[in-house]
Amino acid sequence: MVGILPSPQLTGPSPIDEPRQNSAVRLPLRNTVAELVAGSAVAAVVSLVLQFAAARLSISEPSYAPEALTMLSSGLVLAALFALLAFGYRATRIGRWGKLAATWVALTAFSTLSLAIPLQSTRFYYGGSSTDNGFRMQLMTRMASTLGLADMNYAETAPYYPSGWFWLGGRFANLLGWEGWAAYKLYALCWVAVTAVVAFTLWSVVLRRRLALLAAVVTALSGMLHGIVEPYAWPSAAWLLPVAVLAWRALRTPEGEPRWTLICIGGYVGFAAITYTLHFGFAVAMIMLMALITGVQRVRQGAGAGPVVKQLFLRLLPIGVVSLVIALLVWLPYLLSTGFLLNNPRSAAQHYLPEDGAFLPVPMTEATAFGGLCLAGFVWLLLRCRHSEIAASMLAIVLAIYGWFALSTLALLAKTTLLAFRLNVVLELTLAVAGVLGLLELIGYLRRRIDPRYAVQISLVACALGLIGAVSVTQEAISDKLLGYTEQAYTDYYPTGDNAKGNKDPGQRGSWFDDEIRAVAALTGREPDQNVLLSTDYKLMSFQPYWGFQQETPHYANPLADYDDRAAEIERWAKAGSSEELLRMLRGSKFKNPNAFILDNPQSRYSEVEPPPEHEGDLALQLKGDAFPQNPNVRDYHVYFDRELFDSPAFVKRDVGPYTIIALR
Numbered sequence: 001m002v003g004i005l006p007s008p009q010l011t012g013p014s015p016i017d018e019p020r021q022n023s024a025v026r027l028p029l030r031n032t033v034a035e036l037v038a039g040s041a042v043a044a045v046v047s048l049v050l051q052f053a054a055a056r057l058s059i060s061e062p063s064y065a066p067e068a069l070t071m072l073s074s075g076l077v078l079a080a081l082f083a084l085l086a087f088g089y090r091a092t093r094i095g096r097w098g099k100l101a102a103t104w105v106a107l108t109a110f111s112t113l114s115l116a117i118p119l120q121s122t123r124f125y126y127g128g129s130s131t132d133n134g135f136r137m138q139l140m141t142r143m144a145s146t147l148g149l150a151d152m153n154y155a156e157t158a159p160y161y162p163s164g165w166f167w168l169g170g171r172f173a174n175l176l177g178w179e180g181w182a183a184y185k186l187y188a189l190c191w192v193a194v195t196a197v198v199a200f201t202l203w204s205v206v207l208r209r210r211l212a213l214l215a216a217v218v219t220a221l222s223g224m225l226h227g228i229v230e231p232y233a234w235p236s237a238a239w240l241l242p243v244a245v246l247a248w249r250a251l252r253t254p255e256g257e258p259r260w261t262l263i264c265i266g267g268y269v270g271f272a273a274i275t276y277t278l279h280f281g282f283a284v285a286m287i288m289l290m291a292l293i294t295g296v297q298r299v300r301q302g303a304g305a306g307p308v309v310k311q312l313f314l315r316l317l318p319i320g321v322v323s324l325v326i327a328l329l330v331w332l333p334y335l336l337s338t339g340f341l342l343n344n345p346r347s348a349a350q351h352y353l354p355e356d357g358a359f360l361p362v363p364m365t366e367a368t369a370f371g372g373l374c375l376a377g378f379v380w381l382l383l384r385c386r387h388s389e390i391a392a393s394m395l396a397i398v399l400a401i402y403g404w405f406a407l408s409t410l411a412l413l414a415k416t417t418l419l420a421f422r423l424n425v426v427l428e429l430t431l432a433v434a435g436v437l438g439l440l441e442l443i444g445y446l447r448r449r450i451d452p453r454y455a456v457q458i459s460l461v462a463c464a465l466g467l468i469g470a471v472s473v474t475q476e477a478i479s480d481k482l483l484g485y486t487e488q489a490y491t492d493y494y495p496t497g498d499n500a501k502g503n504k505d506p507g508q509r510g511s512w513f514d515d516e517i518r519a520v521a522a523l524t525g526r527e528p529d530q531n532v533l534l535s536t537d538y539k540l541m542s543f544q545p546y547w548g549f550q551q552e553t554p555h556y557a558n559p560l561a562d563y564d565d566r567a568a569e570i571e572r573w574a575k576a577g578s579s580e581e582l583l584r585m586l587r588g589s590k591f592k593n594p595n596a597f598i599l600d601n602p603q604s605r606y607s608e609v610e611p612p613p614e615h616e617g618d619l620a621l622q623l624k625g626d627a628f629p630q631n632p633n634v635r636d637y638h639v640y641f642d643r644e645l646f647d648s649p650a651f652v653k654r655d656v657g658p659y660t661i662i663a664l665r
Contacts, residue, residue, distance in 0.1 A: 014496045020239070023073075023237040023653070024322065026204065026205055026206065026207070026208070027201075029260045030204060032201065032264070035100065035204070036201050037290075038100075038104075039100070039104045039198065039200070039201055040194050040197060040198060041111050041198040041626055042101065042104045042105065042108070042195045042197070043104055043107070043190070043193040043196070043197040043198075044109045044190050044193070046104075046105055046108040046109065046112070046193070047077075047108050047111070047112045047153070047189060047190045047192075047193035047194075047253070048186065048190060048327050050109060050113055050116060050456075051112060051116045051186055051189055053112065053325070053460070054082060054112075054116040054117050054119075054120045055116075055120055055121075056253045057069070057117070057120045057121070058120070058121055059120060059121060060121070060201045060501075061121060061500065061501055063365075063489050066118050066120055067118065067478055067479065068115050070113065070117040070118055070416075070478055071115050071474065071475060071478070072105065072473070073080075073114075073117065074110055074113055074114040074471075075471050075474075075508070077106055077109045077110040077113065078110060078467055078470045078471060079467060080106050081107070081213070081217055081318070082104065082451040082470075083313075084099075084102060084213070084465060085210050085214065085463075086211055086459070086463055090215075090230050092582075098349040101210075103200060103213060103341075104197050104200075106509055107193070107196045107197050107200060107216055107217070107220065108193040109197070110196075110217075110222050111189075111192050111193040111196045111223075111638050112189055112192070112193050112311060113197075114224060114474055114477075114478070115189055115192060115224065115228065115482075116386060116469075116487050118478060118482070119185065119486065119489055121490075121500055121629065121646060122185075122374055122444075122489045122490050122499075122500035123182055123185060123494060123500070124184075124185060124190075124440060124488075124489040124490075124492060125184055125185040125188050125231070125489065126228065126229055126482055126485035126486060126488075126493075126498070127192050127229060127485045127488050127490055128485075128488035128489045128491065128492030129181075129492045129493075129510075129539055129542055129543075130169050130492055132230075133488075133542075134538065134539055134541075134542045134552070135152065135423060135542075135552075135556045136166075136184070136232070137180065137181040137184055137541045137542040137543070138152045138153065138165045138541050139152040139161065139163060139168065140166050140173070140180035140181060140183070140184050140187075141171075141179060141180035141541075141542060141543065141544065141545050142166075142180070142545055143163060143166045143167050143169060143170030143173075143180060144169070144170040144173035144174060144178075144179060144183065144545075144554075145170075145180070145528075145529050145545035146170070146529075146545075148597075149163060149167065151558050152556075152558075153541065153547065153548040153551045153556075153557070153558070153561075154547065154548065154551070154557075154558050154561040155532055155547040155574065155592050156409040156592055157558050157560050157561050158333040158334045158336070158337040158558075158560060159330075159333060159334060159558070159583070160334055160347070160558040160560065161556075161558075161560060162273065162274050162275055162276065162277055162330050162331070163330060164271070164274030164275045164329070164330050165191070165231075165232040165235075165274075165275045166232065167330075168319075169183065169187045172186075172187045172190075173187070179543070180451070180545075181473050181495070181542055181543050185250050185308055187231075188228075188231035188232075188374065189231075191231050191232075191234070191338070192220075192223060192228050192231060192234065194235055194270055195199040195219070195223065195235045195238045195239070196215070196216055196220040196223075196238075198235070198239065199215070199216045199219045199238050199239060199242065199531065200212055200215075200216035201244035202239055202243065203215040203216060203242045203607055204553065205242065205246055206242055206245045206246055206249065206389075206390070210473075211437065211440070214436050214440070215242070215433050215437075217403055217470065217606045218373075218429070218432045218433050218435075218436050219238050219429060219433070221370070221432070221470060221473045221474065221477075221501055222238075222370075222425070222432050223238060223425075223429075224426060224473070224474065224477035224478075224481070224482070225370060225428070225473065225476070225477050225481050226424065226425045226481070227429075229426045229482075229485060232275055232276065233275070233278075233279065233422070235271075235275065236268075236271060236272040236275055236279040236280075236283075237276075237279060237305035237425050237426050237429070238278060238429065239268060240272075240283060240426055241394070241397065241426070241430055241433060242289075243283070244267055244286055244290075244393055244394075244397055245389075245390055245393045245394070246261060246264075247286075247287050247290060247319075247393075248290050248389060248392070248393035248396070249389060249393075250262055250265065250315065251287075251290055251294050251315055252294050252344040252374060252389070254403070255547055259318060262315055262318040262319050262322075263318050263319075263322050264614075265287070265319050266318055266319040266320065266321065266322025266326075267322055267323075267326065268283070268321060269284065269287070269323035269326075270327050271326065272502060273323060273326060273327035273330070273331065274326060274329060274330040274331070275325060278418075278419055278422050278423070279426075280327070281425060282325075282400070282404060282426075284323075284350065284398070285400065285404075286400050287316070287319065289396065289400055290393070290396060291312045291315075291436070293396070294312065295308050295309065296490075299474060303370045303643025306623055316476065320572060324506065329377055334560070337560055338560070344559065345559035345560060345562070347557065348554040348555045348563070348626050348628070349419065349555055349556070350411075350417050350419055350429075351415075351417070351554075351555060351626055351629075351633055352417065352419060352555060352628065352630050352633050353412070353415060353628070353629030353633070354421060354631065355631075356421045357408070357417065357419070357420055357421035360402065360405055360511045361401075361405075361421075361424045361427055361428075361503075362432060363424075363427065363431060364377070364378045365375060365426045365481055367488070368473075368476060369469045369473055369476070369586070370428075370432065370473050372435075373431075373432050373435035373436070373439075373469065374431035374432055374643040375435070376410060376434075376435035376438050376439055377430070377431040377432060377433065377434030377435030377436075377437075377438055378398075378431055378434070378435075379438065380435065380437060380438025380441070381394055381395040381398065381431075381434050382395075383437075383438075384438070384441075390437065391434065391437075394430050394434050394471075396432050396631055397426070397427075398427060398430055398431070400432075401420075401423045401426060401427045402528030403642070404418060404420050404423055405420040405423075407420075408420035412629065415628070417529075423505065423632050439571055443458060443462045446458055447459070456583050458655060459495075480576060482644075491503075492510065493508060493509075493510025493511060493513060494510075494513070494515045494543075495514060495517060495540075495543035495544070496510065496513070496514050497510070497511050497513050497515065498511070499513040506606055506657065508637075509537065509539075509607060509657075509658060510539065511657070512539060512606075512656055512657035512658065512659065513539075513543065515656045515657060516537065516540055516598065516656055516659065516661065517540070517543070517544060518659075519654050520533070520546075520596055520598075520661060520663070521658050523596065523652050523653075523654060523661060523662075523663035524595060524596050524655075524663045526595075528544040528545050528546050529545040529546070529547070530545040531546050531595060531596055532533045532548070532549055532592055532593065532594045532596070533545065533546045533548055533549065533594055533596050533597070533598060534548075534549040534550060534594040534596070534597045534598070534606050535548065535598035536599055536600050536620065536621045536622045536623065537598050537659060538552035538661070540598070547592075549562065549566065549570075549591065549592075549593070549659050550563070550567065550570065550623070552624060553624045553634050554624065554625070554626045555626070555633065555634070561591075562591075566591060567623055567625070568662075569585075569589060569591070570621065570623065570639055571639055572585065573585050573586070574621075574639045574640060574642075574643075576643050576645055578644075579644070579647055579648030579650070579651070580644055580648065582645045582646075582651055583648065586664075595663060596661065596662065596663045596664070597621075597641075597646075597660075597661070597662040597665045598659050598660075598661050599619035599620060599621050599641060599659065599660050599661075599662065600619065600620040600622070600638075600658060600659060600660075601655060601658060602617075602618075602619075602620060602662040603617065604655065604657065604658045604659075606657045606658040608658070608659040609638065609641060609658075611638070615640040617643065618640040618641060618642055619640065619641045619642075619643060619646075619660055620638045620639070620640055620641075621639045621640075621641065622636060622637075622638055623636075623637055623638070623639055624636055625637065626635075648663070650664060650665055651663070651664060651665065
C-alpha cells in the first residue's frame with residue numbers, strides 16, 4: 001500500500017491539486033472559523049424558516065403532492081447551485097461574503113426542502129417512533145428534561161452513549177418550549193442543513209471554492225440516500241472525508257508544524273467522540289494509519305527513523321490532546337464510574353450483524369446514477385493515487401474501510417463486531433466525491449484535447465448532465481430509499497393517541513399513549529421524571545422522561561445497569577408467592593425499584609398477547625435477550641405476573657386498553 005501512494009513531498013499541479021507553498025490549507029484560520037460560525041448560523045436559521053413554511057402546506061396524506069413539490073423546489077435549487085458553480089464564483093460585484101451567503105442559503109434550501117416537504121404534515125422525523133428512532137427520541141426527551149448529562153433510561157447511572165448532539169438538542173427543545181420528542185424533527189433537519197454548509201467550508205480548506213461546492217452538493221445527495229436517518233451520526237460521517245484529506249496533508253507537510261490545523265483536526269475527532277463513538281474510533285485509526293504510511297515512506301527515502309518518529313509524534317500530540325479534552329466533556333462520568341475502564345462491564349452494543357455487515361460493500365456496481373458516480377470515483381482513485389494527494393488520501397480511506405470490515409469479521413471469533421456496516425455511508429461518500437473530481441479532470445482533459453471552439457459546449461453538456469444526475473439521485477432518495485421511513489413518520493402514533501393521518505385505531509397500541517400517560521400521572525401523583533417504570537410498552541418512554549427499570553433491548557442498555565441481572569430480578573419478582581413477598585423483594589432490590597408497572601392484560605379485547613395455558617389470566621411483561629450472532633439479534637420472551645400479586649392495598653390499579661397499569665401507593 002505504501003508503494004502506490006505519493007511521496008511525502010507536495011505533488012505538482014493538476015486540475016485538482018495546486019501548489020500551496022508548503023501549506024496544508026487554503027483558508028487562513030480567521031476565515032475558516034468565521035465561515036464555520038456564520039455559515040452554521042445562517043443554515044440553522046434558514047432551515048427553521050423553511051421548515052415552518054413547509055409545515056404550513058398541510059397537505060392531507062396519502063398524496064403525491066408533497067413529492068411533486070419536493071422535486072420542483074429541489075430541482076430549482078439544484079439549478080441555482082449549478083448556475084452558481086458556472087457563473088457565480090466568477091462574478092466580482094457581489095463580493096466574497098455575498099458569494100458565501102448565496103452558497104450557504106442554496107445548500108440549506110436544497111437540504112431542507114428536499115427532506116422537510118415530504119414530512120410537511122407530520123411531527124415525526126424519518127422513521128417515526130419505530131425501532132431505533134424510539135431510543136433516539138427517548139434520549140432527546142431525557143436531555144430536554146435536564147440541564148446535565150443523564151442516561152436515557154436508567155436513574156442514578158452514569159451515561160454511556162455519547163450524548164453531545166442530544167444534549168444540544170435538549171437546549172433547542174427548551175428554547176422552543178417543546179418536549180424533546182416534538183423538537184427532534186426540527187432539530188435533525190437543521191443539523192442536516194448545517195452539515196452540508198460546514199462540509200462546504202471544510203472542503204474549501206483543501207479544495208478550490210467551486211470544487212468545494214461540488215463536494216458539498218455530493219455530500220448532501222449522499223446523505224439523502226443513506227446518512228440522514230441517523231442525523232446525530234451524519235455530521236461526523238460527512239466531515240470525516242475533508243478532515244482526513246486535511247490530516248493527510250498536515251502530517252506530510254515537510255516543513256513547520258501546522259499547529260492550528262492539527263488543533264482543528266483534534267476538534268473534529270473530539271466532536272466524533274461526543275456524538276458517535278464508531279466514527280471516533282475509525283478517525284483515530286485512520287489518522288494513525290496515515291502517520292504510519294508517512295513515516296515508512298520517509299524512512300525508505302533515507303530519513304532517520306528517530307527524527308521522523310519525533311516529528312510525527314509532535315504532530316499527533318495536539319490532535320490527541322484536543323480530542324481528549326472534548327471527549328471528557330461527555331465521557332468523564334462514565335470513565336469515573338468504571339475506574340477509567342479498568343472495571344468496564346461488557347456491552348452488547350456491538351452485537352449486531354445485519355446482512356449489509358456480512359458482505360463487502362460495492363456501491364460502484366449499483367446500476368444507478370449514484371452507483372455510476374461511485375464507479376467513476378473508484379477508477380479515478382486507482383489512476384491518480386500516485387500523483388494526487390487528494391486521491392491518495394481518499395484511497396487510504398477506502399482501504400481502511402475495507403480493512404475495518406475484515407477486522408469486524410475477525411471480531412466474530414470474540415463474539416462481537418466492529419459495526420463495519422455503519423461505515424458504508426463514509427465509503428459511498430468518498431467514492432462519490434472522488435467521482436466528481438475525476439469527472440472534472442476528464443472534462444478538463446477533453447477541453448484541452450478537442451477543438452477549442454467546442455469548449456463551451458463541453459462545459460454546458462457536463463453541467464446539464466450533472467444537474468440531471470443530481471435530480472435523479474434526489475428522486476431515488478425520495479421515492480425509494482426514504483419511502484419506508486416516510487410512511488412510518490405518518491403512521492406511527494403521537495403521545496396524543498392519534499397519528500399524522502388522524503387515525504385513532506383502538507387496535508393499535510399507540511392509540512392508548514395518552515390514556516397511559518394520564519393513568520400513570522393519576523396513579524402515582526408524581527411528575528414523569530420522578531417515576532421509575534417497569535413497562536411492556538417501551539415506546540411510551542420516548543414521549544415522557546420516565547426512568548425505566550429495564551431498557552427495551554440489551555444493545556441499547558447501559559453496561560453499568562446490569563441488564564441481565566435486572567432481567568433475572570424481574571423473573572424472581574414474577575415468582576413471588578404473595579403480595580407481601582413481592583413488596584419485600586421490591587424494597588430489597590439492589591436497583592432503584594419501579595414505582596409503577598405497565599403490563600399486558602391478555603384478557604383485554606385489545607391485547608395481542610396469547611399466554612400459555614399455565615399462565616391463563618396472568619399479566620405479561622415482554623423482555624428481550626441478546627441472540628447475537630443470530631438475525632434478528634434479540635429474542636423476545638414474556639414474564640408472567642399473577643394478578644393476585646397486586647391485590648395488596650399497597651398497590652393501585654387501572655386497566656387501560658390492552659394494558660393494566662399498577663402503581664405503588
